[in-house]
Amino acid sequence: MELTIQTINHETEHCVVLGGEIDAYTGPKVKETLMSLIEPGMTLAVDLEAVEYMDSTGIGVFVAVMKASKKAGCPFYVQNMSSRVERLFRITGFYEFIAIRKGEDK
Amino acid sequence: MTRGLEAEYVQILRDYLDSQEEDELYGAQKLGKFLLRRDISPEEMVDLHGRALEKLGDVPEFVRASFRILTEVMIEYGNAQRSLNSWRSKHAQLQSEVAVASAMQQALLPQNMPTYPSVEIGAISIAAHEISGDYYDFMYVDEHQFSLTIGDITGKGIPAAMCMSMLKYAVDSLGEIRLGPDQMLRHLNRVVERNIDASMFVTMLFGCYDTQSHVFRYAVAGHEPGFLYRAQEGRFYDLAGSGVALGIDGNSQYKEQEVHLQIGDLLILLTDGVTECKLGRSYMTREELISNLQHEVHLPSQNMVDQIYRRLLMLTQFEQRDDYTMIVLKRI
Numbered sequence: 001m002e003l004t005i006q007t008i009n010h011e012t013e014h015c016v017v018l019g020g021e022i023d024a025y026t027g028p029k030v031k032e033t034l035m036s037l038i039e040p041g042m043t044l045a046v047d048l049e050a051v052e053y054m055d056s057t058g059i060g061v062f063v064a065v066m067k068a069s070k071k072a073g074c075p076f077y078v079q080n081m082s083s084r085v086e087r088l089f090r091i092t093g094f095y096e097f098i099a100i101r102k103g104e105d106k
Numbered sequence: 107m108t109r110g111l112e113a114e115y116v117q118i119l120r121d122y123l124d125s126q127e128e129d130e131l132y133g134a135q136k137l138g139k140f141l142l143r144r145d146i147s148p149e150e151m152v153d154l155h156g157r158a159l160e161k162l163g164d165v166p167e168f169v170r171a172s173f174r175i176l177t178e179v180m181i182e183y184g185n186a187q188r189s190l191n192s193w194r195s196k197h198a199q200l201q202s203e204v205a206v207a208s209a210m211q212q213a214l215l216p217q218n219m220p221t222y223p224s225v226e227i228g229a230i231s232i233a234a235h236e237i238s239g240d241y242y243d244f245m246y247v248d249e250h251q252f253s254l255t256i257g258d259i260t261g262k263g264i265p266a267a268m269c270m271s272m273l274k275y276a277v278d279s280l281g282e283i284r285l286g287p288d289q290m291l292r293h294l295n296r297v298v299e300r301n302i303d304a305s306m307f308v309t310m311l312f313g314c315y316d317t318q319s320h321v322f323r324y325a326v327a328g329h330e331p332g333f334l335y336r337a338q339e340g341r342f343y344d345l346a347g348s349g350v351a352l353g354i355d356g357n358s359q360y361k362e363q364e365v366h367l368q369i370g371d372l373l374i375l376l377t378d379g380v381t382e383c384k385l386g387r388s389y390m391t392r393e394e395l396i397s398n399l400q401h402e403v404h405l406p407s408q409n410m411v412d413q414i415y416r417r418l419l420m421l422t423q424f425e426q427r428d429d430y431t432m433i434v435l436k437r438i
Contacts, residue, residue: 056258060261
């Protein structure tokens with residue numbers, strides 16, 4: 001299972017739909033994509049519904065993106081995480097720091 | 107190119123043209139391998155073929171001229187071969203650097219388990235690749251107490267190895283001033299937050315075991331929950347504790363937890379390489395892990411960790427995807 005990345009550009013928001021596996025090998029590609037979409041005044045949203053596997057390297061990518069977006073004044077959200085990914089976010093304590101958008105509301 | 111080689115090539119060509127036998131083709135294959143070992147480039151080979159033809163008879167001018175075209179084309183193949191060779195040697199150099207880092211990393215892991223009369227400790231740590239992101243260590247505190255650390259550094263490879271050496275240095279130095287587990291993690295969090303890349307973090311459990319009172323005091327930073335096995339009940343409990351992984355937020359606070367072990371009770375500490383085992387298309391549940399642990403609880407601690415590793419490796423059809431570490435501490 002490979003990584004899939006699809007970017008949907010709305011007027012005030014970039015939404016990145018990720019799918020497949022986010023690990024040490026695919027993580028750098030995710031990071032590069034998300035970092036390039038951090039823009040002041042725009043919102044960055046990441047949809048994780050199709051993510052089947054994520055390890056701690058994946059969380060590391062989101063930690064870095066969260067820190068960079070905060071610095072740039074670009075709100076950053078994740079949405080639609082599976083229970084497995086949510087468990088990982090909770091165990092690492094990252095769940096407390098990241099903005100999570102419930103459901104499909106935009 | 108040597109004269110001898112040219113003469114040999116002419117001979118091979120002549121023999122083949124005379125007989126048109128398969129055997130002669132085999133001789134040509136062998137020569138090809140020899141030329142590759144000697145780094146003879148494709149364009150040199152084309153040149154050799156042209157000269158050999160001249161030895162065999164009158165070569166028409168258009169054939170002679172066509173060799174100039176072939177040589178030009180072959181130069182590109184030659185360039186590709188030369189760059190491949192240069193990548194090969196760079197790759198070999200990198201591999202040897204990784205091997206050195208891997209050996210250095212092994213030296214950071216404990217060589218001996220602490221020995222106290224009333225506890226039995228087993229540990230196993232197997233990297234998925236050359237360099238592990240998992241870390242564990244024991245530290246002598248006094249004649250009745252020792253501390254233990256188990257951690258998982260995000261990412262793999264050289265950055266993980268460098269981060270691990272920093273962690274070990276920090277844990278060793280902070281250990282000297284006898285901090286409680288919560289304070290230990292608070293200090294380590296600052297060290298990690300300041301010194302590593304934003305996309306790296308470390309999950310950790312740090313604890314101190316008193317072999318007289320059999321109280322284990324510990325704190326957790328975003329680490330996979332371990333288990334407490336109560337021998338009397340034959341049941342496994344999650345080792346409670348939560349806290350943010352080291353390196354995410356410089357101001358994180360940690361909470362000290364405490365468990366008291368009875369005779370036969372076990373503490374099982376692990377990294378996510380144990381819990382993230384993939385069985386076929388799905389991941390092992392915590393209940394499945396418990397049932398695998400249950401089968402081996404009667405064994406001495408070191409045999410238990412070895413046996414569980416073998417068991418899980420078999421279940422995953424020998425595909426170890428992540429670094430794997432397990433420590434078992436048994437009150438005897």
